[in-house]
Amino acid sequence: MKRLHVAAGVIRRGDGHVLIARRPLDKHQGGLWEFPGGKVEAGETAEAALARELAEELGIAVAASRPLIQVSYDYPDKQVLLDVWEVLGFSGEAYGAEGQTLAWVDPEDLPSYSFPPANRPIVTAARLPNHYLITPDHLAPREMLDGLALALDAGVRLIQLRAPSLDDADYRSLATKVSNMCLGRAKVMLKGPLEWADEFPEAGWHLTVQQLRQHAGQGRPLVPGRWLAASCHDAAEMGMASTLDVDFITVSPILRTATHPEAQPLGWRRAAELLSGFGQPAYLLGGLGPNDLAQALRVGAQGVAAIRALWPQ
Structure with missing residues (x-):
């Protein structure tokens, strides 16, 4: 069965809202919501196909777009490759040119909307930012909170509270303060035993490689609706993360880093190979910063994760 190549758009307007459309009842997965787009024709790029489809379906002209995620999915009666782009600029007023509800x-x-199963990673990617801040270690709690306040003011929306030098009690105390500070402004990912998760109902959890291996094959260890992430360094660990139904991963190290000089960097080419066909959001980590975002997007990542490069100076 030939895989159907479909270009789809996560279309954002100025207030950050995203456009979705309801599929006609007489079509495959009819009645469910989707991100607008359509079939990529022979000899056509996904970007060109998306611009054509959005003009035909919505009456808008795409002015700026960038890759977001590729998802392969096998339905019982159809195999699809969803080539998803984030549309950041367009002209015209979107309307249902084919009678579809928008x-x-x-x-x-x-x-809270019902999408086809293949769209689940796209829903996640549409909600995640391009930057994932990981906090530096060896900061006094006051330094950490002051730095995070600056990061929030600068627009950081996803934060991993990493402080391995703190003992358990001090980490949990700091986690409470950070969670309260970020409420309504940024999502916080905590680290540590999953038994702590009930203490922090608003936080997500970032699994270490050791936790990834510990829980592999046992199903998702955190309830749906709370972000679950994992650190990965190779294809095997990425496979484990998929079986645990994580929402996103980090892949590292891409370049050589001062914090882990002994680690062999993957490089951009290997990162692209690992992400090809993975089908879930992934942040690239290790020697990267905001200036590497465009390259990270080109190789299939959600964005970049960093400690020093994203920490306010």
Whole structure:
């Protein structure tokens, strides 16, 4: 069965809301919501196909777009490759040119809409930012909180509270303060035993490689609706992360780093190979910063994760 190549767009308007459309009842997965787009024709690039489809379906002209995620999915009666682009600029007023119902939705409300199964990673990618801040170690709690306040003011929306030098009690105390500070402004990913998770109902959890191996094959260890992430360094660990149904991963190290000089860097080419066909959001980590975002997007990543390069100076 030939895989159907479809270009789809996560279309954002100025207030950050995302456009979704309801599929006609007489079509495959009819009645469910989708990100607008359509089939890529022979000899056509995904970017060109998306621009054509959005002009035909919505009456808008794409002015700026960039790769977001590729998802391969096998339905019982159809195999699809969803080639998803983020549309950041367009002209015209979107309307249902083919009679379809449209809705502009706050990204955080997307999980409350019913999408085809293949769209689940796209819903996640549409809600995640391009930058994932990991906090530096060996900071006094006051330094950490002051730095995070600056990061929040600078627009950081996803934060991993990493402080391996703290003992358990001090980490949990700091986690409470950080979670309260970030409430409504940024998502916080905590690290540590999953038994702590009930203490921090608003936080997600970032699994270490050791936790990844410990829970592999046992199903998702955190309830749906809370972000679950994992650190990965190779294809085997990425496979484990998929079986645990994580929402996103980090892949590292891409370049050589001062914090882990002994680690052999993957490089951009290997990163692209690892992400090809993975089908879930991934942040690239290790020697990267905001200036590497465009390259990270080109190789299939959600964005970049960093400690020093994203920490306010």
